[in-house]
Amino acid sequence: MPAAFPSSDPAIPTAPLTAEMRDALRAIVGEKGLIEDEHGKRPFVTDWRGLLVGGAGAVVRPGSTEEVAKVVRLCHQHGIAIVPQGGNTGLMGGATPWPAHTGIVLSLGRMNRVLDVDPVGYTMTVEAGCVLQTLQETASRHDRFLPLSLGAQGSCMIGGNLSTNAGGVQVLRYGNARNLVLGLEVVLPSGEVWDGLRALKKDNTGYDLKHLFMGAEGTLGIITKAVLKLWPAPKDVCTAWLAIRDPRAALEILSEAHSASEDNVGSCELMSRAAVDMVLRHIPGTQDPLKADTPWYLLLEWSSARARQDGAEGMSEKMEQFLADQLEAGRVLDAVIAQTGNQSRNMWRIRESVAEASRAEGPGMSFDISVAISSIPEFIARGLEAALDILPTIRPYPLGHIGDGNLHFSFMGPSGMDQQTLAQYKGAITRAVNDLVTSLGGSISAEHGIGIDKLDELSHYRSKTELDIMRTIKRALDPQNIMNPGKVLRL
Template identity: 80%
Template sequence: MPDAARFPDPGIPGTPVTSGMLEALREIVGDKGLILDEHGMQPFVTDWRGSLVGRAAAVVRPANTGEVSKVVRLCHDNGVAIVPQGGNTGLMGGATPWPTHRGILLSLGRMNRVLNVDPVGYAMTVEAGCILQAIQDTAAGHDRFFPLSLGAQGSCMIGGNLSTNAGGVQVLRYGNARNLVLGLEVVLANGEVWDGLRALKKDNTGYDLKHLFIGAEGTLGIMTKAVLKLWPAPKDVCTAWLAIRDVKAAIDILSEAYAASDDNVGSCELLSRASIDLVLRHIPGIQDPLKAATEWYLLLEWSSSRPRQDGTAGMSEKLEQFLAGQLEAGRVLDAVIAQAEAQARNMWRLRESMAEASRAEGPGLSYDVSVAVSRIPEFIDRGIKAVLDVLPTIRPYPLGHIGDGNLHFSFMGPIGMDRQTLSQYSAGITRAVNDLITSMGGSISAEHGIGIEKIDELAHYRSRTELDIMRTIKRALDPKNIMNPCKILRL
């Protein structure tokens, strides 16, 4: 259950679900689309980490947009609140009902079809419940590439990805989720359907409505379909694991890598030795790519859609030459370039298993923040000091997508400290981290959203003008406040 001190009851709006309404829901979605027993609902009302547990009168699983529209209209007419949910892999509680939620949870998992692939136009139309990995695989089957890549890609759904404006390891080159979308279909809070499924690169006809719903965490409407952008499939990919001198060296390496790779840097991930050891402790089958006398490592990947040709330098040769220069400059202490797909996959598994390893390690605190790339070394130094001033025995595990300025500023509780004791320090540590990031012109949420976890932090750090604009949009599109109420904003 949410900590009562951190997450006081917000007074969830909406009327209870009646037996008559349950029968009406059953008529819309059928027996396969309705879950009413507590055991069956448990996976849906519990967040991925198991730290937030809510309630719902029913889990409703529509099979198509028409059913979503009818369900939402029924809820609108009866004043019943709705929590939309994709793959339930979020980390901020945005898809988890509050414990006092009396309405329904609407899961999009049955709407999982790829509707159209246009390889000539580099576009794909999908339903919101499509698993991200399936979208990637479908694109690859057409010699195309969909770049959104996350550790949870085997279970997260594209609707949830777009609702949280997910980031991932390819943002450096391709942008956040909102940069990967051409069009949307959305069921509005009154049940009407907005059809914006246009596969247009240029459309200047008034407000770009899709960007209202992307990143809104289901508080304005429910995305049911999307037209996604595709890119040429990578044909020449080189992945390397670097032991580096310090964080400043990482920033300098990245800065010089753009030109050296002919602007083909796909990913640049910073990892601390402590975070690497955390994964090796808890996730079986992963090998340590490189052991060196340093606290910092980089996972660097260059990729090109141009196939390697005889007589010309490919990504591997270019990266090898680049690393030789960085070794000479003292920024890189040692390096290994993946010689096979399995070796590269091992490197990526190490990076992508951080959240799972942290959950296995025990109670901790994690901050998804961003700051200007050039200020990352300063933030890490000052941020760790600020947190240790609050709790000297806490264990730092910083890592992140430094190419886009995003850090996962993570800490595990002191050895032997339980979650309840650690929570007593949470408010002080959170204020120290967020005050620092704000003073440096950064963001308290780089890619994970606001949800339940950061609702009070958003209210604390955003200006009254910004919050008033957000509330005006929310009231205009959802005047009854039934769409994921008390997420992002308190009205």
């Protein structure tokens, strides 16, 4: 059954779509760009998890920036609320309208053109509705690399990735989504278009406006185009699956891996045995890379843009020696290096299918947190103890991007417990986990954003000064509060 929205709805505009407004929208986007029937709207008002179902007067699917601007200008004139949406793969409800929403969902899926690839300048200019995997493949065809990589890459869209400042498995080396962007084009809540679509690595002319919109979850404007940075395509890649002593050993392994790989660590992902087993249960075709009876694993990948030369030591040889040293030190208990592309893909499929597997497993809860890397073992130990004190039969499966301090501190409900019963414990566990995160100087949201789910948590943990600054920016750009209202901030 769908989970309840937060107990008190935020104030959002509820001006309805009149017949005249519908006709005007249809004139802008055409008959195929307007969805009004309940069945057609359903996928757009339901979040990926199937937990939140909101409302909308219509779904509008513009095909160009000009159409987006006209739609937004029309909504601005009539006080109609807008929920921007990309691939609708978010986990915080940021792209899901509230039940009281009577305005539109503005879906960018038709705006899916790659406008330019500049291999010499290492850039790519794209529309917001491009699917992330399509952009990865396009870069690869030009012998270039787009490092943004996450489990939903086959369906998530780059506009949503940038609006949420997505992270993923390559943050350790390349940074979050905002680090991969040179320029943006944004439609503002008034319908004006800000053209910041510049492929400049240096531009010191005042405020760097693009960073306002990345991570704002569509509350300040709609990203319609972006200039993305590219890198040389990896030529020598080595992927390994390690059974490790404990999370402290994972940090020590990572610390030594940087120098052993000559600073070529691309990813370092911590996995619990519980998470691995859950994926193996629910995702057909996955195979256990290492049948070791240990509670902790590490997915470690090294990559170099330099092609391996005959007779020269490559990533695999370096990895073999490194793992031998770590086995001798007692940090690694067992390990396997992928010998084929299929073996590497299997390892990555296990890591990237955790969200899908957890949805199939049943009711659960997950906390997307970050702490200083050195604090991760302490957080895991104390966080598990706190959650199990509240609900001793809850089933933990922590995992995450340990190389950048981002842990997905996740739990499945006790066997046989339904979502409604589990929800009775969620408040206490959330407070315990987030209080611990805060005491360690961490963040209650590392890469998934705030959306609806963490609306009240943000207001609880951020200072009045920070919240006042955010509200000042929101009110300056969107005084009518029509742009994704009720997300990130309560006004």
